[in-house]
Amino acid sequence: MxxxxxxxxxxxxxxxxxxxxxxxxxxxxxxxxxxxxxxxxxxxxxxxxxxxxxxxxxxxxxxxxxxxxxxxxxxxxxxxxxxxxxxxxxxxxxxxxxxxxxxxxxxxxxxxxxxxxxxxxxxxxxxxxxxxxxxxxxxxxxxxxxxxxxxxxxxxxxxxxxxxSVEADVQALDKVRDHIKNTISEANLGKELRDSDLDVRLDKLRQQSGSITARAQLDELKRQRAAQAAAGKQM
Incomplete structure (x- = not known):
């Protein structure tokens, strides 16, 4: 059984x-x-x-x-x-x-x-x-x-x-973006360094001084011409 x-x-x-x-x-x-x-x-x-x-x-x-x-x-x-x-x-x-x-x-x-x-x-x-x-x-x-x-x-x-997977492509694009940003930063840094250089600053100062002197000379010439014109009228 x-x-x-x-x-x-x-x-x-x-x-x-x-x-x-x-x-x-x-x-x-x-x-x-x-x-x-x-x-x-x-x-x-x-x-x-x-x-x-x-x-x-x-x-x-x-x-x-x-x-x-x-x-x-x-x-x-x-x-x-x-x-x-x-x-x-x-x-x-x-x-x-x-x-x-x-x-x-x-x-x-x-x-x-x-x-x-x-x-x-x-x-x-x-x-x-x-x-x-x-x-x-x-x-x-x-x-x-x-x-x-x-x-x-x-x-x-x-x-x-x-x-x-687009991860590799995205990473490559991120690297390109970083490179572009770094290049721009380098360009800005070169300008900043050039502006802070003593020779550059001295040249700018001379240019500004020359402009001031020329302006003073121009004003003096105008004053003399005006004086001569006034004297001629009195005679």
């Missing part, structure tokens, strides 16, 4: 591992899961279609039997009328018994025919329901797989974008 329980548990464990493995495969390949589900429904549809065909055939056979019994009853009624019209009582008695048997058979067949119609309608509705489910599942498969492909494409693009 213990050995049987052990092997049962081992079998359950193995089936569990297989089920998990299949579930993982279906997650990675959902089209397989959809195809399996659709094929399962198609198999169910095929079997149900055969069963429905058998039910419809039985319904048609019962309808034919009902029609045959109705024709038989009509013939018995005609024969009974003829027997009564010709006073053939013995034949009329036989026909009455036959009429009762046909009516009983017809009554039973009518009930069977009604039930067979209900069964046929139910089977056809079930068949149409399964077919509708197959169509819905196919539509869902197409939509979901399209969405998954779109999501995978987006993930791939995002991964590629994440993998693109």
């Amino acid at each position: 213990a050995s049987i329980n052990f092997f049962d548990r081992l079998g359950n464990l193995w089936r569990g591992f297989v089920s998990l493995w299949i579930a993982d495969v279906e997650k990675k390949h959902p089209e397989i899961a959809y195809e399996n589900a659709i094929n399962s429904l198609i198999g169910k549809y095929t079997k149900l279609k055969s069963a429905t065909a058998a039910i419809i055939r039985r319904r048609d056979e019962i309808d034919h039997r009902v029609e045959a019994e109705r024709q038989s009853l009509a013939a018995v009624n005609r024969d009974l009328e003829a027997a009564l019209a010709t006073n053939q009582d013995d034949l009329a008695l036989v026909l009455l018994q036959k009429k009762s048997a046909v009516e009983a058979e017809l009554s039973g067949l009518a009930a069977e025919a009604e039930q067979s119609k209900v069964d046929a309608d139910d089977a056809k509705n079930a068949l149409l329901s399964v077919k509708s489910e197959i169509d819905k599942l196919k539509g869902e498969r197409d939509r979901m797989l399209a969405k998954m492909q779109s999501a995978q494409a987006r993930i791939q693009i995002q991964s590629q974008l994440d993998g693109l």
Whole structure:
């Protein structure tokens, strides 16, 4: 007994591992899961279609039997009328018994025919329901797989974008910026050093002194000319 329980548990464990493995495969390949589900429904549809065909055939056979019994009853009624019209009582008695048997058979067949119609309608509705489910599942498969492909494409693009590194280019540009700033600073420093040089300052001072002397000489010349002009007018 213990050995049987052990092997049962081992079998359950193995089936569990297989089920998990299949579930993982279906997650990675959902089209397989959809195809399996659709094929399962198609198999169910095929079997149900055969069963429905058998039910419809039985319904048609019962309808034919009902029609045959109705024709038989009509013939018995005609024969009974003829027997009564010709006073053939013995034949009329036989026909009455036959009429009762046909009516009983017809009554039973009518009930069977009604039930067979209900069964046929139910089977056809079930068949149409399964077919509708197959169509819905196919539509869902197409939509979901399209969405998954779109999501995978987006993930791939995002991964590629994440993998693109511009850090080296940015660092190179930063170095260029630093170089430009250093060059400008060097140029400014040269000007500052030149302005602070003593010789340069002395030259500037001389230039300023020369300008002051020239201005004084110009003012003196203007004063002398003005004085001469005033003296000429007095004479």
